Amino acid sequence: MVATAYTVAFEGVDARLVEVQCSVAAGLPGFSIVGLPNKAVSEAKERVRAAFGAMSIALPSKRLTVNLSPADLPKEGSHFDLPIALAILAALKIVPPEDVARCVSLGELSLDGRLVPVAGALPAAVAASEDDRSLICPAACGPEAAWIQTVPVFGATTLRSVVDHLSDRKPLSPSQPGMLREDPTRGCLSEVRGQERAKRALEIAAAGRHHLLMVGPPGAGKSMLASRLPGLMPPLTPSEALATSMIHSVAGILPAGGISRQPPFQEPHHTASPAAIVGGGRSARPGQISLAHHGVLFMDELPEYPRQVLESLRQPIETGEVMVARAARHVSYPCRFLLVAAANPCRCGHLADAARACPKAATCGQDYLSRISGPLMDRFDLRIEVPATRIEDLEGGADGDSSVVIADRVAQARQVQAERYAAEPGVSVNAEATGAILEQVARPDAEGQALIRRAADRLGLTARGYHRILRTARTIADLDGAEAVRTPHLAEAISYRLPFAAG
Numbered sequence: 001m002v003a004t005a006y007t008v009a010f011e012g013v014d015a016r017l018v019e020v021q022c023s024v025a026a027g028l029p030g031f032s033i034v035g036l037p038n039k040a041v042s043e044a045k046e047r048v049r050a051a052f053g054a055m056s057i058a059l060p061s062k063r064l065t066v067n068l069s070p071a072d073l074p075k076e077g078s079h080f081d082l083p084i085a086l087a088i089l090a091a092l093k094i095v096p097p098e099d100v101a102r103c104v105s106l107g108e109l110s111l112d113g114r115l116v117p118v119a120g121a122l123p124a125a126v127a128a129s130e131d132d133r134s135l136i137c138p139a140a141c142g143p144e145a146a147w148i149q150t151v152p153v154f155g156a157t158t159l160r161s162v163v164d165h166l167s168d169r170k171p172l173s174p175s176q177p178g179m180l181r182e183d184p185t186r187g188c189l190s191e192v193r194g195q196e197r198a199k200r201a202l203e204i205a206a207a208g209r210h211h212l213l214m215v216g217p218p219g220a221g222k223s224m225l226a227s228r229l230p231g232l233m234p235p236l237t238p239s240e241a242l243a244t245s246m247i248h249s250v251a252g253i254l255p256a257g258g259i260s261r262q263p264p265f266q267e268p269h270h271t272a273s274p275a276a277i278v279g280g281g282r283s284a285r286p287g288q289i290s291l292a293h294h295g296v297l298f299m300d301e302l303p304e305y306p307r308q309v310l311e312s313l314r315q316p317i318e319t320g321e322v323m324v325a326r327a328a329r330h331v332s333y334p335c336r337f338l339l340v341a342a343a344n345p346c347r348c349g350h351l352a353d354a355a356r357a358c359p360k361a362a363t364c365g366q367d368y369l370s371r372i373s374g375p376l377m378d379r380f381d382l383r384i385e386v387p388a389t390r391i392e393d394l395e396g397g398a399d400g401d402s403s404v405v406i407a408d409r410v411a412q413a414r415q416v417q418a419e420r421y422a423a424e425p426g427v428s429v430n431a432e433a434t435g436a437i438l439e440q441v442a443r444p445d446a447e448g449q450a451l452i453r454r455a456a457d458r459l460g461l462t463a464r465g466y467h468r469i470l471r472t473a474r475t476i477a478d479l480d481g482a483e484a485v486r487t488p489h490l491a492e493a494i495s496y497r498l499p500f501a502a503g
Contacts, residue, residue: 003021003090004090005019005083005086005087005090006103006104006131007082007104007105007106007124008106008120009074010076011331012332012333013243015124018069018083019068020068023063024060024062024091027063029062030064032065036072036074037080038077040077044080047081047109048088051111051113052085059088060092081107082159082162083104086105086162086166099166103128103135104124104127106121118138118141119251122148123250124137125151129148129151134154135154136154136156136162137153137156138156139175141155147177147259149177156172178258180259180260187227188228188403189231189401189403193389195386195387196400198221199406201496205340206229206233206338206407208417209432211338212340213302213341213342213380213384214343215345216345217387221389222386230265234411236260240294241259243334248291263294263296264295265298267297267298267299270302272288273309276288277289277309277313278316284326287322289316289337290334293335293337294336295338296338296340298342310376313339317339321333321335341380343368343369345368346364347364378465379464381468383497430471430474433471434467438470441474442473444486445486451490455494459499469494472493473485473492473493476493
C-alpha cells in the first residue's frame with residue numbers, strides 16, 4: 001500500500017511542494033526515510049514512532065519506506081514530522097488517504113504527540129494556495145498562515161486532533177489571521193536637539209530611499225537619529241508587508257502571526273559575520289540585509305566591520321537581491337533596504353577637538369575612514385558630518401518638526417514618485433531610477449548642468465556619483481513640490497557628496 005501526503009521544502013522565501021510517499025510492504029521490519037533528508041528529517045522517524053506510541057498506535061511489523069519527492073531536492077527542517085506521520089497513517093488506513101492528499105501539512109512532533117511551531121508557515125500557505133490545497137499546521141502557526149486568505153488553514157495542537165479532523169470525528173475550526181502588529185514607537189525626531197542638517201538628511205533619505213552615512217564624535221546622536229528613521233517612512237503597502245513577512249517567517253522571527261506594516265529596522269553588531277549580514281550558514285538562512293527588506297539597515301561603527309562584510313554589501317545595494325551560493329544549492333533573497341551607517345571620524349572619536357584628540361589625529365582620521373572603500377563610499381547618496389551637540393541645545397524643549405509632520409511631507413513625496421514611476425517596472429522611488437528614466441525626470445537646466453559639471457571636476461565624480469546626485473536632487477525637488485529639478489535642489493544634493501574633513 002502506498003499513500004501520499006504533501007508538504008513543502010524552502011528555497012529562499014519560496015516554498016516548493018514535496019510529495020511524502022509512504023510504502024508499507026512485506027519484508028524485514030524497518031523504517032527508512034529517503035529523498036535527500038538532512039539530520040533533522042532523518043530523526044523524524046523516532047519522533048513519529050514516539051508520537052504514535054502516545055496515541056496507542058503500533059507500527060506494523062513490515063518495511064516502511066518514506067520517500068520525499070522530488071528526491072534530488074535537499075530536505076531540511078523538523079516540519080517534515082507531521083506530513084511523514086500523516087502519510088504513514090494514510091498508508092495504514094487510519095485516516096482517509098484521499099483527505100490526506102488534499103492538504104499540505106507541516107509541523108514538528110513532540111514525543112507525546114503535541115505539535116510544535118515551525119518556521120515558514122506563511123510561504124507554505126502560499127504554496128498550498130497555488131496548488132489548490134488546504135493547510136494543516138501547528139495552532140501557533142495558524143494566525144500567521146491565515147493571512148493568505150485564499151487557502152483554508154487549520155491549526156492543530158496535537159497529532160490526535162489532526163487525525164480527528166481528517167476522519168471527520170472532530171473537524172478543526174479554520175484559523176483566523178493574527179492581529180496587525182503595531183511595533184512600539186522609537187521616539188519622535190523633535191526629541192533630538194540641534195542637528196538640523198542631520199534631520200534634513202533623514203527626511204531626504206526617507207522620501208527617496210537614499211543611503212545615508214553619518215560621521216561624528218561619540219555622543220553626537222547618530223544612533224538616536226537613525227532609530228527614528230522608520231517613523232518617517234510611509235507604512236508598508238500590503239504587498240510589501242507580505243514580502244517582508246515571508247522573509248521573517250522563513251527566518252522564524254515572525255511573532256505570534258502578527259504582520260506589521262511598519263518598515264523593519266535591523267541593527268547588527270559590528271562583530272557580525274558575513275553569513276549573518278548577507279545570509280548563509282546552515283540551511284542558507286536570510287541575513288540582516290534581507291530581514292531589512294523594505295526597511296532600514298543601521299550599521300553603527302561602520303569602519304569596525306570586517307572588510308569582507310563591507311564589500312559584500314556593494315552588489316545587494318545595487319540590485320536589491322542577494323544570491324547565497326553554496327556548492328549544493330543557490331538561494332536568492334530580496335534585500336531592497338535603506339542603508340544608514342554611522343562612524344566616528346577617527347579611532348578615538350575626537351578628531352575635531354584639539355584638546356582631546358590623540359597626537360596622530362589627522363593621520364588616524366584618514367586611516368580610519370579609509371577602511372570604507374571608495375566603491376562602497378560612492379554608494380552613499382547622503383554623507384554628512386554630525387557635530388557634537390551643544391549644552392545650550394540640550395537645555396531647551398522639543399526642537400524642530402515632529403516625526404508626524406515630517407512623515408506627512410515624506411508621504412506626499414512618495415505619492416508623487418509612485419505616480420511618476422507607475423508604468424516603470426521595478427522602480428517605485430527615486431533611488432531606483434536609472435538610465436533614460438532618470439535623465440527624463442531629473443534633467444537639470446543649463447545653469448544646473450554648469451553647476452554639476454564644476455562639481456564633477458572638483459569632486460572627481462564617477463558616473464555612479466553623478467547619477468546619485470541627480471536622484472537626490474529629484475527627491476529634494478519632490479519635497480519642495482517642484483515639477484522640475486532646479487539649481488538650488490542640485491546645490492543641496494551636491495553638498496551631501498562633499499568629502500569629510502577627516503578624509
